[in-house]
Amino acid sequence: MSTAATAARPGHDQQGDRTDAERVDAAMRSFVREFGVTAAAHMEACVRCGMCAEACHFYVATGEAKYTPAYKLKPFRRAYWREASAFAPVIRALGLVRKLDVDELQRWQELIYDSCTMCGRCTMVCPMGIDIAELVKEARHGMFAAGLIPERLALMDRTAQQWGSPATPAEDLPDILADVGQEHGVEIPCDLPQADILVTAAPAELTEHTKALADCAKILNRLGVKWTMHREGFDASNIGFNNGDMALQERLTRALVDTAVKIGAHTVLLPECGHAYGAARWEAAKWYGRELPVRIVHMTEFLAEQIGAGRIRLEPVDATATFHDPCQIVRRGGLEAAARQVLAALGFRLIELEDHGVHGYCCGGGGGVVSNQRAAPLRHKVFEIKRRQVEATGAEHFVTSCGQCRITLEMGAKHVHWDKRTESLLELVAERLA
Ligand code: SF4
Numbered sequence: 001m002s003t004a005a006t007a008a009r010p011g012h013d014q015q016g017d018r019t020d021a022e023r024v025d026a027a028m029r030s031f032v033r034e035f036g037v038t039a040a041a042h043m044e045a046c047v048r049c050g051m052c053a054e055a056c057h058f059y060v061a062t063g064e065a066k067y068t069p070a071y072k073l074k075p076f077r078r079a080y081w082r083e084a085s086a087f088a089p090v091i092r093a094l095g096l097v098r099k100l101d102v103d104e105l106q107r108w109q110e111l112i113y114d115s116c117t118m119c120g121r122c123t124m125v126c127p128m129g130i131d132i133a134e135l136v137k138e139a140r141h142g143m144f145a146a147g148l149i150p151e152r153l154a155l156m157d158r159t160a161q162q163w164g165s166p167a168t169p170a171e172d173l174p175d176i177l178a179d180v181g182q183e184h185g186v187e188i189p190c191d192l193p194q195a196d197i198l199v200t201a202a203p204a205e206l207t208e209h210t211k212a213l214a215d216c217a218k219i220l221n222r223l224g225v226k227w228t229m230h231r232e233g234f235d236a237s238n239i240g241f242n243n244g245d246m247a248l249q250e251r252l253t254r255a256l257v258d259t260a261v262k263i264g265a266h267t268v269l270l271p272e273c274g275h276a277y278g279a280a281r282w283e284a285a286k287w288y289g290r291e292l293p294v295r296i297v298h299m300t301e302f303l304a305e306q307i308g309a310g311r312i313r314l315e316p317v318d319a320t321a322t323f324h325d326p327c328q329i330v331r332r333g334g335l336e337a338a339a340r341q342v343l344a345a346l347g348f349r350l351i352e353l354e355d356h357g358v359h360g361y362c363c364g365g366g367g368g369v370v371s372n373q374r375a376a377p378l379r380h381k382v383f384e385i386k387r388r389q390v391e392a393t394g395a396e397h398f399v400t401s402c403g404q405c406r407i408t409l410e411m412g413a414k415h416v417h418w419d420k421r422t423e424s425l426l427e428l429v430a431e432r433l434a
């Protein structure tokens with residue numbers, strides 16, 4: 001067997017110097033680790049009914065069979081039958097299922113990174129209860145272990161390994177917050193030794209979309225709560241979660257929780273970001289092995305609670321709005337009502353999209369797809385689903401509660417010269433404080 005590293009195939013990315021055999025072995029070892037009882041049951045349960053196809057925006061937007069959710073799991077299923085199923089020794093001995101090779105893993109990269117946002121819409125409709133989004137997440141662990149992920153995501157991974165953030169080194173945080181505070185005339189505390197709420201940011205809010213930090217500060221200062229951002233735990237990045245690098249994700253999320261504990265905070269406030277919510281709110285307890293020592297709250301949930309308790313009062317608008325439900329917050333996270341409570345408090349007459357709430361279509365950019373430039377043409381096709389549904393409502397405002405969805409939707413709008421702005425729920429609240 002050759003021990004020389006093998007070059008990447010055209011159109012596919014790979015990381016590190018390894019032979020094809022080493023990559024395949026690394027992927028298989030990870031897949032086999034993932035095939036616990038639940039994953040195994042899911043692997044065996046598919047009845048090929050095809051119902052998941054119409055749930056997936058990538059299939060709906062293109063009509064291409066390779067984008068059906070069940071098809072996306074095919075290599076994972078083959079690995080299961082050959083390496084981990086009850087009949088694996090017989091299957092291998094008789095050669096009933098061929099071993100995956102590196103070319104197949106390379107081709108698979110496009111299906112589970114470029115054309116799956118782990119949105120869970122397929123999961124919701126599967127009559128066999130197969131959690132396809134979760135299986136894609138587990139498959140990504142093996143692809144990461146094999147060094148077979150899109151290079152744009154790998155670059156962010158390496159940066160986050162070094163900085164603790166894919167966007168900003170921790171040492172820059174005080175200067176960023178001082179600049180944003182000055183620009184927007186608001187005080188943003190940093191590194192307080194004691195606070196009740198630790199506020200975190202999405203990577204994009206530390207670079208191009210810093211106004212979200214000022215909006216958050218405006219609201220928290222008005223509430224009069226004791227809060228801070230902190231260099232030791234500031235970036236609610238989901239880059240490890242998206243890439244399949246769970247060791248990195250654990251490190252990033254632990255930094256938030258441990259910093260909150262250190263400064264005596266009872267709450268970690270997550271930014272308007274969907275996958276950050278999934279990674280911190282739902283994955284973190286696994287790493288601690290017990291109930292988390294702090295409460296982890298998404299921005300929308302926090303706003304709804306404060307409004308509900310009468311602590312935030314708003315100047316109502318007199319307009320119609322429609323709302324894009326971020327998959328990780330609503331379908332996967334269970335926060336369907338919170339955004340609607342905030343919209344109602346803002347005075348909007350809500351006109352729902354044809355598919356909304358837990359049934360809403362994904363923006364097309366989750367799961368790292370928005371950062372993966374080579375997926376842009378596919379993402380733009382997906383955007384058309386949302387644009388058609390928004391236009392059909394005739395609503396004056398188009399609002400969402402996830403910064404990544406907003407970026408994805410604004411990129412889609414720019415691509416087709418659509419003049420509808422995607423507005424942030426947080427920004428609207430900050431602007432309408434009474
Ligand atoms: S999780 Fe979402 S993007 Fe992925 S296959 Fe299912 S519906 Fe498609």
Ligand code: SF4
Pocket residue numbers: 045046047048049050051052053069070125126127128129130132
């Ligand atoms: S909906 Fe479920 S059972 Fe039907 S093809 Fe898709 S994964 Fe298989």
